[in-house]
Amino acid sequence: MSDEIKNREETEGWSNFIHDFIDEDIQPGGRFAGKTVHTRFPPEPNGYLHIGHAKAICIDFGTAEKYRGVCNLRMDDTNPTKEDTEYVDAIKEDIQWLGFSWDDRFYFASDYFPKMYELAVGLIKKGLAYVCELTPEQMRENRGDLTQPAVSPYRDRPVEESLDLFARMKAGEFADGKMTLRAKIDLASGNFNMRDPVIYRINHMHHHRTGDTWCIYPMYDYAHPIEDALEGITHSLCSLEFEDHRPLYDWVIANVDLPDKPRQIEFARLGINNTVMSKRKLRQLVEGNYVSGWDDPRMPTLCGLRRRGYTPASIRNFCERIGVSKVNSTVEYGFLEHCLREDLNENAQRVMAVLDPVKLIITNYPEDLTEEFEVENNPGKPEEGTRTVLFSRELWIEREDFLEEPFKGYFRLFPGNEVRLKTTYIVRCTGCKKDEDGNVIEVYAEYDPATRGGNTPDGRKIKGTIHWVDAKTAVDAEVRLYDSLFTVPDPDAGDFLEVLNPDSLKVLTGCKVEPALAEAKPGQSFQFMRQGYFCADSVDSTPEHPVFNRSVSLKDGFKKKAGK
Template identity: 50%
Template structure:
């Protein structure tokens, strides 16, 4: 088997597959991505998606999408649809159809009975609490259940009665008969089946007993002909059970399990259970909140499929757990948007500026580039009048020596336009600035000032050429590097993880967006902008409407988070 060298040709898994081909242990690579439909996918899942699909492509093999749907209590068709959407959006296509472990419930039941007939499984009637107590600890071996030595015939009958619904949840379960003194606690007679009276999203009310993940997972791999089963390191101890089930049932195929380090990202929570807590406590809005690193949250924030794939490529695949810098994720999208985002001006926290020496009816239009280094991206028109908005932080009323932007008596250049000089301010009766009164030097368009220092440049928008918009500025949701490790992780929330500003964008840009807003939403295709001196933004495809445009900041122009920490 000849493979092309690419970004996934340099890790230990690639070397394992290569050896298997060399030794004729494998003639066609068949991988799978097997999410449980009990929540949305996150950036950690993206790493696994990229690995499985990219390796299958590299070796001209197949990658299945299979939902390991063995617990109807936690699963939801909404999660299935979201997962399908995320994988499609990332740019991957699965082999043939979508698979479900629930398709194999009849076969799984048959293999469970086979274990009973081999005296390798039994129906236990200990409570959940008793099962935990009997299991022992890392230093204390477990002890056998009093139901462990039931006859094969009795276990078959009881298992049949479980299937018919004669037992309530928690009253009976099927356990493997392995070794209650095993140093690997997972091998101390693990539960294989339990009773659940819930409607299943695929099989409806056909079943009231459901296989445990560990039992269904390996057999599903076998049925589908998976050759290499990749999972993260927390499943390393489960490998013994994976192999035990395959070795003790009459399955035809014997996949091999290999583990790699899961993705741990600084300042982030990736646990589905903890994300659900954040949603329930209304700390975040839903699974697609841009402050969390679900794929849908990242998409809504403005991340692209290529930036996420690039990030997964850069972090690589190893067996060493580590905590990845959040700035690496931001680096990948910042680099991409720097190349492709349309440059335009927006004022997020406006203050009005009046140019007193220009007539009220005066209007001048400038053609400006959409990208300074990419003429192929075209141009757009901006309008200059005597009343404009600038950022509030670009003006200081009180004199500061090192302040390089606008202050009384100081010159500044308006981007693409003239040099102006602030002369006075007007305030209301409460002391709030109404507007800044300035002189505009009409001889400085595109020219350096004669015998004067070249001033700093600020952005602006003409009041007549403005469209009111909302801007959502996102920062890390947590203030500490590894909130996953904290039992009381909610104590470390960043109170400024989302700041909402109300300002203006250029009217020409807003007209273009409004014209195509329905197509943008329906096709899930976003538009990206660099609001000059502010950051990279995209349209919020969920909350935006024609009469109310909302922009999410995808990423700042540079890593301001680490810069802030250095200054503290």
């Protein structure tokens, strides 16, 4: 290992098997010796990116960063069926949000349609491609098996005839499915991807960029290696399902007339329990109105996670810590939450919010008095300063913080018990008032003026501390509590729509929050003391009607499980 590589490992983190291959390739005498490491991220613009794509983004862009190379962003728009500029814009926004940049290296596969057609003509002239008239059904019937080769009666079609038919396909003379262009490789190959695969098909559909210029479109397995070669990609990093396609990738690179010869390396995709990451299934959830949209905070899309309150740092940290492997595995969703909790614990401002409010009246506190208390915004970061909260005779507290008849180990408010009101005073509960149905509507307490700041000069022990919001200045807010979208760990095992969680969203209204929260910026994160981490909804929250999404609870089940 060269000194440069050793230094890079020491300063930029551990290596993985992809980096081991790259280290070999850039050594003197290696395949790419003297070249800049050049990767690419090639999403198909037919949906929104999800957390699985985040792993690929971190690998593609992160590898380029590690080797001081570059990474292209390329839209794989070879199939116009579901593609749209809406998805292009969303993909760019998500990648930038994660903290990566492609600078001016932004491309579309459709940029290369003329060159791809020219190279396909070249394959025909070399006797390496032919026009086939088998229908998709006939092609399936004639694909053979492990003991029988595939069959195509058009394989020996004269070159000139294939050239003529291919030109007429391009001119739009034939209907969809009438003809295809197939690579002539090996009908008896044990790898079915090499049994004369289709490299062009007819599709009379309007393309979001090229309009109606083309009615034939290249297949991904043909287009992708050409795009990589044209852009000077050194290492084409892709997910494991393309491992069986690598011989075809290499065949295209070897037989088309392009100078660069990229190397394809595969890694395992990201699997997470209690969710689905098939674009088709995510589209079903959106189009079937099972969720509010691609950015629904229950969705594993990056825009959904962002709206829920996930941070770029938490997702990048998650992707880095799960590592890069050649073996498919499933990661617990709890670990993703753990990474978010770590980040927000470090950076989120602490505030007080009451989600299920009941009035607390301090009967011996002067009715016309309001006091100011200074509260740290983040106890772990004194540099973030303090804020002023107001305290008066009437407060809002959580309904669960009072019990008329407490159970063993309950240290909050009950008649005769003392608790500390966060930052302010010690109060002793004296009783409550109920409505006709027996529901508590007011709780009463008396405060001890000598305990300002929550101190106990006489040294008495106070076991319970509860949060509160001043009733005079509190702002009403809506709070959305999110849970897993599915009731089973593996919704892909059956009909995923049958295991949707009916309690995946609970909307609380009339919650009471500090007045400053009405001015929260879209997406701004907070720790609601004793409740969890929340963020201001980026779509629905306004100063007149603040809306907060629970990003993650305070309890870290994954950490406890890992500890055991």
